[in-house]
Amino acid sequence: MAAFGSFAILLGLVLCAYNLVVGAIALRQIAVHPQASLAPERLAESARRAGIGSFIALSAAAFALVYCAFTNDFSVAYILHHSNRALPWPYKFAALWSGQEGSLLLWAWLLAAYGFVLRVRHRVDVKLTAYASTILAAVQVFFTLLIVFPAPPFALVQGAIPTDGFGLNPLLQYPEMVIHPPMLYLGYVGFSVPFAFALGALMMRYPGEKWIHITRRWTMVTWLFLTCGIFLGMHWAYAVLGWGGYWGWDPVENASLMPWLTGTAFLHSVMMQEKRGMMKSWNVWLIFTTFMLSILGTLLTRSGLVSSVHAFAESSIGTWFWAFLVIVLAVCLFTYILQRDNLQSEHKIESLVSRESSFLFNNLVLLAACFTILWGTLFPIISEYVEGSKVTVGPPFYNRVAVPIGIFLLLLTGIGPVLAWRSTSFKSVRRNFLWPVIAGVATALILMAAGMRPWQDIGTLYSLMTFSLGALVTTAIVTEFWRGSRVIQRHTGKNMLSSLVQLTRRNTRRYGGYMVHLGVAIVFIGLAGSAFNQSAEQEMGFHDSMTIGPYRLVCQSYTQDSNANYDSEYELLNVYKNGKFLLQMAPERRFYHASQQTETMVADHSTLERDLYVVYEGANPDTNQPIIKVFINPLVAWIWIGVLVMALGTLLALVPNMSAEQAAQSRKPMEESVALPAGVGD
Amino acid sequence: MTIVACAALLIGILIYIFYPQRKTEEQTQKTRLEYLRERKETIYENLRDLNFEYRAGKYPEEDYLAQRAAMENEAAQVLSEIEFLEDNVPAA
Structure with a gap:
């Protein structure tokens, strides 16, 4: 089975390389001779199919490794070092990602799986998908090269084969560990798809924002996986490490948080591009950065550059990742410089008090958090380079900076949804913020009356602010649902609950997003308890x-x-x-x-x-x-409940909207006759 | 057995990749007209959102009217360019 696995990986590499090279040649030919015969189209089609074939080949390789684990094939060095006969079967399955070689195979396989879906759904936009598929094939070539040369999962044991393996790291023998790494990898790997679409759209000077529409679901699914992966990791740390906490600002935890922060910023700022044709360069760089941070996170995890409870042993693999990062950055920069004139904004921010400016603030705050964490994570490397000794920054540094940033973000979570696009007047602000502010202030007063003393220490002050802002955000979101439901109720005559369901189905993205915001507020309330x-x-x-x-x-x-x-x-x-x-x-x-x-x-x-x-x-x-x-x-x-709400909100946002016809059917015939012109209000 | 499995995998994938296709999807470059039609849909969607939020009592009337006028202007510009292109660009 080891020989079959090795062959399947090699075949996967050849197919990815074919997809990359032949796909690029075909795209070039089509770009230079758009009226040529069908030959380049056929080449492009064979490249697409090779990409699909790479998924089949890498699936066979992943199956072979799992088979080796289940059959206790200790002639494979990876199985010898990460499994043993007495290991329960779910953990034998988890052995696939418990070491360097296996987890890189998982990464390559997940990348191929994402590529498979992208290539199968190529009819959404044949040309754009061909570009994205070729770019994704380049990423696939890199990860498949890793499992062919520096980290082969099917390397054989030299000499006598031991009768039993060395077992799985006990820290990983926990139910959540069976799902936490794949979730995290699905998140990391998934950002390759919007990255490939963004770079492809830039390369082909794609007019308009449809590429964002195409990648919206990809980005949300990826973000959901990364969110679940991060919180499963927190829960695992809480339940297994036994230090009483869930987040220790470990470099590998930070590595997963950084692309999450920029990915969150991207999810918000693309709305400005979709709605108003703004922030095009910014969005392109946000997704480029998110992808590069995913790679950097993997580099930190695997190179031994920074000390971490998660880090794999130091190995030469870091050099490969650095080289890849430099190439990615160079390609992104070169393409951007060449095509940046295609990214001119169609509008400008008209007012500081508007939905656009709240998104911009949200982006700046998320990026500030990301770069603070990046600085803290890389500080030991920088200090070693400058002073010759590693200086590590601990939780006090991160808490001092990240907590105020987090509180400001929580405030924006409540403010953003109630501001209008373009500009918001003072009257509108007063109308929309009255109840949320009352709820926030009342919460603060009640908590102080109950014995909270924010002036005594900074932790209590931050907690009080978080509880108060949590109440503000919750009220703002509940008000949004209530107002919308009331309009539906007036038009359909249905009860409030049915109206709420219909409201949500009419614009799942918006109301799913509000639910995510509610989840964020609940998570923050849980975090505030730590004071x-x-x-x-x-x-x-x-x-x-x-x-x-x-x-x-x-x-x-x-x-x-x-x-x-x-x-x-x-x-x-x-x-x-x-x-x-x-x-x-x-x-x-x-x-x-x-x-x-x-x-x-x-x-x-x-x-x-x-x-x-x-x-x-x-x-x-x-x-x-x-x-x-x-x-x-x-x-x-409340942290775990909040994550559940966030996950449900994201799933809701992924559901397609109710069509205008369905919405019209649900109205009363009488109401319909006096309704606004077709489509308005739907 | 291993050789058979490897050969089966290789041959199966090669057949899948190179099996002649009767019809190949054509890669077309999106036109300005297509882009404008997408833009029109977006502006209409923005307008529907604005109307809904106004009816929900989120904005005072003067804000609503100002925003609606701005969006209608934007829509008018897009529609006039669509009309111009439809009249002057030969159908593909």
């Missing part, structure tokens, strides 16, 4: 107890267990809340046989109000009694 975290650590033998917040924990027993995959130590704790028995918790520590590594299994009791998070830290060597660390983390559950 009130508490923790305590104690040695806890039989019947020892610990009190933290409203909880009292009493040790019932502590013991050891063993199975084929790992040995474990755990403690049974009875938890009482305000004197009443609540539940039993069992924090655990495992020792995995194959990898000879230990792993914490956190016990977490999560409610909407707070999480009770208990960690088994190990046994005191002097007394042999377990050490237990307990955290109380307020409002954490």
Whole structure:
């Protein structure tokens, strides 16, 4: 199977190269001789089919690697180092992306899969898709070259073949780890598609904004995957690493956040281009930057350039990524300089108080956050180059800068949707902001009356601002839904709920977007809870107890267990809340046989109000009694709820709008006769 | 077995790529006229949004009228160019 896998990868490389070279020749011929015979069109078609073929070849290679993992083929070095016989089957599947070679194969396969969909749907715009397909083939060639030369997943073990493998990293033996990396990769890889369309549109001097319309769903799907990937990673860090937090500003976490920030900026600013033909150069560079940041993130993860809990061992692969990044930047710059006259804005920002300016502020703030994080992430490399020693910046640096930026972004999340395009008068501002501002101020006053003291420390101040702005944003969004539903209700005579559904179906992108904003506000409220975290650590033998917040924990027993995959130590704790028995918790520590590594299994009791998070830290060597660390983390559950709302909102935005005919049918016949002219208001 | 699998994969893909096609999709360059028609649709959509938001009570009447006039001007410009091109450019 290893030989078949290697052959399939080589075949994939040849097919991508064919797509790139023949596709480029065909495009050139068509551009130079547009009235020529059908020959270049046939060449282009064979290039497109080669691209589709590359997906089949790389699917065969991915299947071969999974097959090797499931059949315990330890003659393949990758399987030997990332799997073992006792490994449960879902983790054998996850072994595909647990190491450098396998994850690069996954990357190449996902890229081919995106390319497959793009090439199959080429009729949306044959010429533009041909350009995008050729550019995507170039990216595919790079990633397939990586798995042919520096990181071959089917390399064979030299000498005697061991009877069992070294096992999967225990940190990765967690259910979310089976889906977190593919989600993240789907996000990273997916940005290649809008990048390819943007570069293709620029190369062919594509008139108009239809390329944005074509790539809109691609971008949203990609953004959704990246969002889910990032938050699954946060949840994994929270549940597995046992330090009580979910975001540690680790370079690899930062690497995933940076393209997310620029991708979010792109999703907003393309609306200005679609609606008003503005910000064309800006948008092109936003998607170029997003793609390059995805590659940079991968470079940081894999080169060992920066220290991270995620980083793979240092290898020569970094050189390949640097070379690719330089080539991408050069191609983007060259094409932009050559074709920039095709990117003239059709309008200018007419007022500082308008939807356009709120998008612009949103973009600037997102980019400021991105470059702050980039600076902090690359600072160790820069400091080593300048001073000769690595200086790492930690969470205090990021929190000092990112928290105020985040709060400002939250404010814009509420302001943007209620401003008008072109310009908004003071009367309109007063009309639209009255209730949101009242809600925000009232929330702040209620929280201060309840005991929050924002003047005592900056953390409490930020939390209060976040809660208050969260209320403002929520009210602004609820008001938007309410106002729109009322118009529908007046016209159709339906009840409010049906009107709300119809409103949403009429413009799924807008109302899905509002739902995403609501999700963002909920996530921020969850994050603000961290200002009130508490923790305590104690040695806890039989019947020892610990009190933290409203909880009292009493040790019932502590013991050891063993199975084929790992040995474990755990403690049974009875938890009482305000004197009443609540539940039993069992924090655990495992020792995995194959990898000879230990792993914490956190016990977490999560409610909407707070999480009770208990960690088994190990046994005191002097007394042999377990050490237990307990955290109380307020409002954490809201982060996960907020992400769910964001995901639902994005899915809603992906649903096609209700057609004008459907909307008309749902009106009452009587209303229809007095309605505005056809289409107006729909 | 491995050789058979490799050969099957290779031959299958080669047939798929080079199997002669009766009809090939033509790559056409988008014209100014097509672009203007897209632009017209966008302006109409913007106008529908504006009307809806006005009816939802989001904007005062003077804002609405000013914005509507600006959009109608934009639409008029686009429509006159479409008319000109339709009258003067021979059908493809």
